[in-house]
Every structure is written in structure tokens, then in C-alpha cells.
Amino acid sequence: MNKRIVFSAAIGIIAIGVLWSKAEALTHSKPETAPIVASPSTKPTPKPSPEPSVAPSGGPTEPTKQPIEEPSVKPTDKPTGKPTPTGNINPPVKQPVKPADITALLAANLPELNFKKDSDGKIIVTNTSSNYILVNKKRMLSSTYVPKDLTVPNVPFSFSGSSPKKQMRREAALALESLFKAAKKDKIDLKAVSGYRSYATQKSIFQSNSDKKGEEVANRTSARPGQSEHQTGLAMDVSSASAGYDLVEKFGETTEGKWLAKHAAEHGFIIRFLKGKESITGYSYEPWHIRYIGKEVAKDITNKKVTLEQYFDTISATVNK
Ligand SMILES: [Zn+2]
Known part of the structure; x- marks a missing residue:
């Protein structure tokens, strides 16, 4: 009897001991397993978050393209009523841009970085959506390029009826409205004469000028197709009653022409x-x-009394120092 009691008691004690140790093992294992579950969940989250945060704040050259397009969606729904003219299209320019940002934008839009050669070896400009595009006799737009955001500015024109040449790119059109509003306030009567011109239109203008005046004169006074700033949608020809609404040199001597030269930059334009x-x-x-x-660059160019070509040369020299 005694032996049995002792035996069963011993077994009981052992059993309790085993149970106890198991229970302890369980309580200890809980914290161990918990982190394992937690760690996979924490791993994935940190990974994605660093990536996006790097991209927006990234270097000056590459990202310029991304920011330009991303914000362009946001601004459109808000700012329609807002007067800030620089911006529905190229948001980096839109929000009051800091000088450092402009330098970065200009650096990214240097003419030597934004072209390709076509099969004939002609230089075709590639930064077509930028306000800093440089088009001239050496740098052409492709024959198929048409700005995507052409719109008719709400300003008086020298002719009536609808015409493609009433159009400008949206941001430029808003700026033109602001310029004409300021002119009106100063009792200056300006009229818009000719804005956007397609490649085909420019082709026939040049041909017609060439037929009338000879190719040499046509070349000095009109652009060959692809080489006109009017195809960018950023240019407008402006005149006044005092110049018969003609596009003539004497417009520069009129009160209106002088006013334009003095105030264009305040609204983002240069006399090109x-x-x-x-x-x-x-x-x-x-x-x-x-x-x-854009205002900042227009003011800078006007103050320096340089051409756009010279201005970019200076920026290029500074950047490549
Ligand atoms: Zn013109």
C-alpha cells in the first residue's frame, strides 16, 4: 500500500512537473512566434515607403520630367479660377518657383541636352512640352508636332472669326490675357494678330514669301517649316491701331510697342x-x-538685354563650369 501510494504520488508529481514545464514552454514560445509574424509584416512596409520618398526629391536632371506631368493633373481641377498664370501645364513653373528650382529646370532644358537628329541630320527639338524650348533656324520641331493644350486666349484680335492662329498653349494663353488686361488698364490698345501656326501653315507661308520676295528675304523675315516659334504655341504676334495692326518695325516706335517692350516680361513674355x-x-x-x-526667366532675359540663345549659352557655361 505504502509503495503504491508513494509510486502514484511520484507519478502525480512527475505529471504535474511535465505539465508545468509544457505550460512554461508555451508561454515562452508565444513571444517568440509573435515577432516572427510581426517581422514579415514590418519588412514589406518599410520597403515601398523609401522608394517613393526618394523619387520625388531626387536629383535635378531626371526627375524634372516626372514632376512636370504629375502635378499637371492636380492643378487643373483647382486653379482654373486662380489667377496664377504660370502653371496649368507645367506645374514646376506654376507654383511660385524658387530661383534654385528655375536653375535646375533651365539646366534640364539646356538646348544641347534636348534634341535628336533625324535621318537628314537635322536637329529636332525634344523638350517640346517645356516653356524653355529653344526653336530657331538650327533647331526644328518635327513636322508632326502639335501642342496638346492649345486654347484661344480671351483677348481682342485684329480679325474676326475663328482661326487656328488665335490659339496658344494654355499657360501662355493665360499669361497673354494677363498682359492684355494690364495694357487695357494703362489705356494701351493692343490686338493679337497671330499665334499658333502648324508646320503645314508655316510651310505655305514661307513658300509664298519666297515666291514674292525671293528666298533670301523670305529666310530673314519668315521661318522655314519646323523652325517657327509659332509652332510651339508659345508665341503671339501683337500690334496696334497706331501701326495699322500690321507686323512692322515701326510698331516698336509706337506708344503701344514701347509699352509692350517694357511690360511683357511682367507677364512672362520676351521680345524674341x-x-x-x-x-x-x-x-x-x-x-x-x-x-x-515664364515671368522669372522673362524678367531675367529682359534685364540682361540678351537673346534666348545667348541666355542659354550663359546657363550652359554656368552649369558646365
Ligand atoms: Zn511672330
Whole structure:
């Protein structure tokens, strides 16, 4: 009897001991398994988050393209009523841009970085969506290029009826409205004469000028197809009653022409073909031809009294120092 009691008691004690140790093992294993579950869940989350955060803040050259397109969607629903003219299209320019941002944008849009050669070896401009595009006799737009956001600015024109040449790219059109509003306030009567021109239209204009005046004169006074700033949708020819709404040099001597030269930059435009700069631009002085480029750069170019070509040369020299 005693032996049995002792035996069963011993077994009981052993059993309790085993159960106890199992229970302990379980409580200990819980914390161990818990982290295992937790760690996979924490791993995935950190991975994705660093990637996006790097992309937006990234270097100055590559990302410029991304930011330009991303915000372009956001602004459109908000700012329609807002007066900030720089922006529905190229958001980096839209929000008040810091000087450092402009330098980065200009650096990314240097002419030497934004072209390809076609089968004939002609230089075709590739940064077509940028306000900083440089088109001239050496740098062409492709024959198929048409700006995507052409719109008719709400300004007085020198002619009535609808016409493709009333159009400009949206941001430029808003800026033109602001320019004309300011002119009206100063009792300056300006009228828009000619904006967007397709490759085909430019082709027939050049041909007609060439037929009338000879190719040499046509070359100095009109652009060959693909070489006109009017195809960018960023240019508008402007005149006044005092100049008979003609596109003539004497417009520059009128009150309106002088007002335009003085105030265009405040609204983001430059007088593109300056007097005395024919050898650089390849074109005669055109006081009527204004080109949109954004306020900050327009003011800078106007203050420096340089052509767009010279301006980019300076930026290029600074960047490549
Ligand atoms: Zn023009």
C-alpha cells in the first residue's frame, strides 16, 4: 500500500512537473512566434515607403520630367479660377518657383541636352512640352508636332472669326490675357494678330514669301517649316491701331510697342527678336513677336538685354563650369 501510494504520488508529481514545464514552454514560445509574424509584416512596409520618398526629391536632371506631368493633373481641377498664370501645364513653373528650382529646370532644358537628329541630320527639338524650348533656324520641331493644350486666349484680335492662329498653349494663353488686361488698364490698345501656326501653315507661308520676295528675304523675315516659334504655341504676334495692326518695325516706335517692350516680361513674355541681334537670332528685329517663357526667366532675359540663345549659352557655361 505504502509503495503504491508513494509510486502514484511520484507519478502525480512527475505529471504535474511535465505539465508545468509544457505550460512554461508555451508561454515562452508565444513571444517568440509573435515577432516572427510581426517581422514579415514590418519588412514589406518599410520597403515601398523609401522608394517613393526618394523619387520625388531626387536629383535635378531626371526627375524634372516626372514632376512636370504629375502635378499637371492636380492643378487643373483647382486653379482654373486662380489667377496664377504660370502653371496649368507645367506645374514646376506654376507654383511660385524658387530661383534654385528655375536653375535646375533651365539646366534640364539646356538646348544641347534636348534634341535628336533625324535621318537628314537635322536637329529636332525634344523638350517640346517645356516653356524653355529653344526653336530657331538650327533647331526644328518635327513636322508632326502639335501642342496638346492649345486654347484661344480671351483677348481682342485684329480679325474676326475663328482661326487656328488665335490659339496658344494654355499657360501662355493665360499669361497673354494677363498682359492684355494690364495694357487695357494703362489705356494701351493692343490686338493679337497671330499665334499658333502648324508646320503645314508655316510651310505655305514661307513658300509664298519666297515666291514674292525671293528666298533670301523670305529666310530673314519668315521661318522655314519646323523652325517657327509659332509652332510651339508659345508665341503671339501683337500690334496696334497706331501701326495699322500690321507686323512692322515701326510698331516698336509706337506708344503701344514701347509699352509692350517694357511690360511683357511682367507677364512672362520676351521680345524674341531684338534689334541688333539679327546675327544671333537669324531674324530681323520683330517688336511684335512675343514669346512666353515664364515671368522669372522673362524678367531675367529682359534685364540682361540678351537673346534666348545667348541666355542659354550663359546657363550652359554656368552649369558646365
Ligand atoms: Zn511672330
